[in-house]
Amino acid sequence: MYCPDFSRVEEAGQQRGSVCAIIVAGGTGSRFGNPGGKQLVEIAGRPMLSWTIEAFDRTHTIGHIVVVCPEERCAEYRARAVEPCGFETPITFADAGMTRQDSTHAGLVAAPEGCAYVAIHDGARPLIRPETIDAAVQALCADADLDGVVCGQPAIDTLKIADPMGLIDSTPDRSQFWCVQTPQVFRIDALRQAMDFAARTGFVGTDDASLVEEAGGLVRCIEAPRDNLKVTVPEDLPLVEAIMQMRRN
Numbered sequence: 364m365y366c367p368d369f370s371r372v373e374e375a376g377q378q379r380g381s382v383c384a385i386i387v388a389g390g391t392g393s394r395f396g397n398p399g400g401k402q403l404v405e406i407a408g409r410p411m412l413s414w415t416i417e418a419f420d421r422t423h424t425i426g427h428i429v430v431v432c433p434e435e436r437c438a439e440y441r442a443r444a445v446e447p448c449g450f451e452t453p454i455t456f457a458d459a460g461m462t463r464q465d466s467t468h469a470g471l472v473a474a475p476e477g478c479a480y481v482a483i484h485d486g487a488r489p490l491i492r493p494e495t496i497d498a499a500v501q502a503l504c505a506d507a508d509l510d511g512v513v514c515g516q517p518a519i520d521t522l523k524i525a526d527p528m529g530l531i532d533s534t535p536d537r538s539q540f541w542c543v544q545t546p547q548v549f550r551i552d553a554l555r556q557a558m559d560f561a562a563r564t565g566f567v568g569t570d571d572a573s574l575v576e577e578a579g580g581l582v583r584c585i586e587a588p589r590d591n592l593k594v595t596v597p598e599d600l601p602l603v604e605a606i607m608q609m610r611r612n
């Protein structure tokens with residue numbers, strides 16, 4: 364199993380100019396159940412999205428950040444999650460699409476000329492660390508055979524295949540599974556080709572790597588901290604809040 368050397372992220376600094384982060388924050392947060400969505404929900408005194416952006420702003424490798432948000436809320440997201448924070452990395456915006464995949468595509472279109480790599484990340488994963496982002500970029504840059512790298516962990520819970528009523532059909536070999544998160548980092552040409560392939564074939568994936576895989580690309584999972592949680596349902600918030608407060612203390 365490939366475990367990146369987090370201590371070597373300094374070497375990744377040379378990629379800064381050619382790596383664009385695409386932070387997808389354009390969803391409605393329906394499972395979270397808050398009328399105003401979840402991206403601006405307060406965590407440790409600040410909007411969730413501002414923590415996510417800060418992690419990318421503090422990396423050695425990210426040279427530009429595209430924030431994908433609902434068109435009608437772009438000014439609000441900028442005013443509440445970007446402008447008060449004094450980020451140094453150039454930040455631009457793109458309009459979200461109907462699906463996460465559409466939003467990733469919008470971010471890809473908005474990436475500056477000259478970017479060789481893109482790091483796609485959920486705005487709803489505010490606990491991501493700069494060193495994890497840098498390690499993922501470094502892992503991709505270090506292997507010319509790869510089209511992408513995704514962060515995650517080998518499954519430690521037993522998985523079941525069950526019918527819609529929950530009746531178990533089988534228990535697959537757990538050792539074959541990874542629970543993947545974001546960032547998911549790609550050679551920009553590989554993701555562009557995969558997006559085009561998905562548009563032609565109608566393929567829809569729940570993550571970005573699945574499009575690159577579907578198009579025949581080679582993607583590696585790399586082990587990353589388990590606390591890179593995604594705020595999806597209400598009970599996720601106190602957990603993320605507690606971890607964020609612990610880090611700040």
Ligand SMILES: Nc1ccn([C@@H]2O[C@H](COP(=O)(O)OP(=O)(O)OP(=O)(O)O)[C@@H](O)[C@H]2O)c(=O)n1
Nearest residue numbers: 387388389390391392393394461462466486487
């Ligand atoms: N059309 C969409 C849908 C999702 N996302 C983003 O993709 C990330 C992961 O999606 P998820 O956690 O499912 O967010 P939502 O789609 O907002 O949540 P839900 O599915 O509960 O509505 C989130 O940061 C979300 O804002 C996006 O940019 N555009």
Ligand SMILES: C[C@](O)(CO)[C@H](O)COP(=O)(O)O
Nearest residue numbers: 463485543544545569570571
């Ligand atoms: C991309 C992702 O975060 C990887 O685990 C996940 O697939 C997003 O799923 P969602 O239902 O769009 O939140």
